[in-house]
Amino acid sequence: MSRPHVVVVGGGVAGMAAAYTARKLAREAGAGLRITLIERDARLGGKVGTEVVDGCLVDTGPDAFLGQKPWALQLVRELGMEDEVIRPLQRRFYMLIDGGLHEVPHELVSLVPTRPEALWKASFLSVAAKARASAEGLQPPLRGQDDESLASFMRRRFGSEFSQRFAEPLMGGVHAGNPDRMSMAGIYPMYWKMEQELGSVTKGILGMRARSVLKPNAPPQSPFVALRGGMQRLIDRLEQALEGVEVRTRRSVDALEPCGGGVRVRLDDGDELTADAAVVTLPAFGAAELVAPFAPGAAELLRAIPYASTAVASLAYRRSDIGDPLEGTGFLAPRPDPASREPEAAITGCTWSSNKWEGRAPEGIALMRAFMGYADHDADVREKSEAELAQAAHGALAGLLRIGAAPVSTRVYRWLRAMPQYEVGHLGRIARIEEELSATPGIVTAGSAYRGVGIPDCVRQGQEAARTALAAAGIGTKE
Numbered sequence: 001m002s003r004p005h006v007v008v009v010g011g012g013v014a015g016m017a018a019a020y021t022a023r024k025l026a027r028e029a030g031a032g033l034r035i036t037l038i039e040r041d042a043r044l045g046g047k048v049g050t051e052v053v054d055g056c057l058v059d060t061g062p063d064a065f066l067g068q069k070p071w072a073l074q075l076v077r078e079l080g081m082e083d084e085v086i087r088p089l090q091r092r093f094y095m096l097i098d099g100g101l102h103e104v105p106h107e108l109v110s111l112v113p114t115r116p117e118a119l120w121k122a123s124f125l126s127v128a129a130k131a132r133a134s135a136e137g138l139q140p141p142l143r144g145q146d147d148e149s150l151a152s153f154m155r156r157r158f159g160s161e162f163s164q165r166f167a168e169p170l171m172g173g174v175h176a177g178n179p180d181r182m183s184m185a186g187i188y189p190m191y192w193k194m195e196q197e198l199g200s201v202t203k204g205i206l207g208m209r210a211r212s213v214l215k216p217n218a219p220p221q222s223p224f225v226a227l228r229g230g231m232q233r234l235i236d237r238l239e240q241a242l243e244g245v246e247v248r249t250r251r252s253v254d255a256l257e258p259c260g261g262g263v264r265v266r267l268d269d270g271d272e273l274t275a276d277a278a279v280v281t282l283p284a285f286g287a288a289e290l291v292a293p294f295a296p297g298a299a300e301l302l303r304a305i306p307y308a309s310t311a312v313a314s315l316a317y318r319r320s321d322i323g324d325p326l327e328g329t330g331f332l333a334p335r336p337d338p339a340s341r342e343p344e345a346a347i348t349g350c351t352w353s354s355n356k357w358e359g360r361a362p363e364g365i366a367l368m369r370a371f372m373g374y375a376d377h378d379a380d381v382r383e384k385s386e387a388e389l390a391q392a393a394h395g396a397l398a399g400l401l402r403i404g405a406a407p408v409s410t411r412v413y414r415w416l417r418a419m420p421q422y423e424v425g426h427l428g429r430i431a432r433i434e435e436e437l438s439a440t441p442g443i444v445t446a447g448s449a450y451r452g453v454g455i456p457d458c459v460r461q462g463q464e465a466a467r468t469a470l471a472a473a474g475i476g477t478k479e
C-alpha cells in the first residue's frame with residue numbers, strides 16, 4: 001500500500017515549518033508519510049534571507065522576531081540553535097519629530113508606563129498630550145463593535161498627538177500598514193480586548209502587572225531576538241532538518257483540484273501529484289488563484305486582502321564619516337500630522353544594525369537598515385530605481401546624522417506586494433475564507449496572510465496546518 005502523501009505549496013518560513021512539523025509528527029506516530037515541498041524560487045526561505053555584503057551581515061527581509069510569541073524560539077531550540085540566539089546590545093531608540101531625534105523612554109513601549117514620569121520625560125509630546133494620554137483610564141469605553149482602525153482606537157483612547165507621534169509609528173511600522181485602515185482586533189487583540197472586557201488599556205496593563213505577567217521592576221529587555229549568523233540560519237537549519245522530504249525548487253504549483261477526499265496538484269512542468277492533503281502557504285493573491293475553481297467565494301475574499309510594497313535600503317558608512325554619536329538602535333519616522341501639510345519623510349525608520357546586533361559589520365563601519373514604503377504610500381518603492389531609492393535613503397540620513405560622505409556599500413532589497421494588510425474586519429474575512437475551504441478538508445491554508453505576519457505566527461500557522469493535513473491523510477497525532 002502506498003504511503004499517505006502531503007504536498008506543501010510554498011517554501012517560505014510557514015511552508016518549511018509545515019513540512020518540518022508534518023515529518024516530525026508522522027515519525028512520532030510511527031506512520032509512513034511522503035512529503036513534497038514545492039517552491040517557485042531557486043532557494044527556500046521566501047521573505048527570510050541574509051547576505052554578506054562587503055564584510056557586513058545583511059538581513060534582506062526580517063532581522064529579528066518576537067521572543068514573547070513562543071513558536072519561533074521553540075523551533076530554534078528544537079533545531080539545536082539556542083546558542084545562536086542573540087538579544088539587542090542596547091535598547092535606546094528615537095522618534096524623528098520636527099526634524100530632530102527624540103529619545104523614547106523605554107517604559108513607554110507598553111503604552112502605559114510603569115512609572116508615570118516616563119511619559120513626562122518624552123520630549124516629543126506636548127504637556128497637553130501627556131495629560132491626555134495619562135487619562136486613558138478615564139475615557140469611556142466604546143463597546144459592541146467588532147473592530148476599529150489602529151489610528152481611531154489609539155486617538156480615542158490616548159489622544160491624537162500621542163497616537164500620531166508615538167503609537168501609530170510604533171505599532172503600524174512593523175506591518176508597513178496605514179494606521180487609518182489597520183485592524184485593531186486583528187493585529188493587537190490584547191489591547192482591543194482590554195477595552196472591550198475591562199473598559200480601558202490602562203486597567204488591563206496594570207492588571208497584567210499585578211499578576212506579574214509584566215514585571216514592573218524587571219530590567220528593560222527587548223522582546224525581540226535575532227540569530228548571530230542572520231535570519232538565513234533558521235532557513236538553513238530547517239532545510240537540513242527536512243531530510244526525507246522531497247523538495248522541488250524552481251517549480252510552481254499552477255492548479256489544485258480536489259479529488260475523492262484528496263487533491264491533485266499540477267505543477268508548471270506538467271507534472272501532476274496526487275496527495276491526501278495540500279498545505280497552501282502562498283500570499284493571499286497566489287492562494288486565490290489556486291482555490292478559485294472550487295472555492296470562488298474564498299478566492300474573492302483572498303484577492304481583497306491588500307498588499308503593501310516595501311524596501312530595505314542597507315547602507316554601510318565609515319563610522320568616522322558620521323557626526324552623530326549614534327547612541328541607540330535607530331529611529332522611527334511618524335507620518336506627518338494630516339493638518340500640518342508637511343511632506344512625508346523618504347524613510348519610515350532606520351535600524352542602526354551594527355549598534356543593535358553583534359557581529360553585523362567590521363570594526364569602524366556603521367551598518368544601517370532604512371525602511372521605505374507603507375500601505376497606500378508605496379509608489380516610490382514600486383517605481384523608482386534601486387539607485388534612486390538608495391540615494392533617497394542616504395539623503396534622509398545624511399542631514400539628520402551629520403554624515404559627511406557617501407556610504408561605502410549599499411544594497412536595496414525591494415519587496416513588491418510583500419506585506420499583507422490586515423484591514424478593519426480582517427478576522428471576519430479570514431473566518432469566512434476558512435469556512436468555505438472547510439468543504440475541501442484536504443486543502444489547508446497557512447502563512448502571513450491569515451493570522452499573524454511575524455515569523456512566530458507564520459511558524460505557528462505552519463505547524464497547525466501540518467496537524468490538519470496529517471488528520472486529512474489519516475494520521476492521528478497527539479495534541
Ligand SMILES: Cc1cc2nc3c(=O)[nH]c(=O)nc-3n(C[C@H](O)[C@H](O)[C@H](O)COP(=O)(O)OP(=O)(O)OC[C@H]3O[C@@H](n4cnc5c(N)ncnc54)[C@H](O)[C@@H]3O)c2cc1C
Nearest residue numbers: 010012013014040046047061062063252253447448454455
Ligand atoms: C522587509 C520585511 C521585513 C520584515 N521584518 C520582519 C521582522 O523583523 N520580524 C518578523 O517577525 N517578521 C518580519 N517580516 C514578516 C515576515 O518576514 C513574513 O511575514 C514571513 O516571512 C512570511 O512567510 P510566509 O511563509 O507566510 O510567506 P513567504 O515568505 O512569502 O513564502 C511564500 C513562498 O511561496 C512561494 N510561491 C509563491 N507562489 C508559488 C507557487 N505558485 N508555487 C510554489 N511556490 C510559490 C514564494 O516564492 C515564497 O517563497 C518582514 C517582512 C518583510 C518583507
